[in-house]
Amino acid sequence: MQALVWIFRFVIVVILLWFALKNTDAVKLYGFPGQVWEAPLVFVILVVFVGGVVIGLLAWVPTVIRQRREIGRLRKAAVQAAAVASITPPAEPAPTDIHGI
Numbered sequence: 621m622q623a624l625v626w627i628f629r630f631v632i633v634v635i636l637l638w639f640a641l642k643n644t645d646a647v648k649l650y651g652f653p654g655q656v657w658e659a660p661l662v663f664v665i666l667v668v669f670v671g672g673v674v675i676g677l678l679a680w681v682p683t684v685i686r687q688r689r690e691i692g693r694l695r696k697a698a699v700q701a702a703a704v705a706s707i708t709p710p711a712e713p714a715p716t717d718i719h720g721i
Contacts, residue, residue: 646661
């Protein structure tokens with residue numbers, strides 16, 4: 621199975637390399653009046669893609685922070701409810717860091 625994953629990765633890299641080599645023509649980017657930049661098309665596409673990823677991650681971070689605060693608040697409320705009911709509090713789950721934050 622691991623060999624299939626590596627073959628798939630290799631095919632993706634070859635396709636991306638082929639795409640980059642076929643799109644090396646210079647394109648003009650017009651900014652404010654009098655501003656013109658020339659860059660290879662593949663570079664422009666890469667910059668726009670990376671910019672989109674960064675904007676997407678920045679839009680995602682507040683949601684994750686809000687959800688983590690809510691989880692902490694709910695855990696605290698569960699412990700307090702367990703103390704009031706004089707039952708054993710729920711065990712803390714093992715910390716998992718699925719998203720790398």
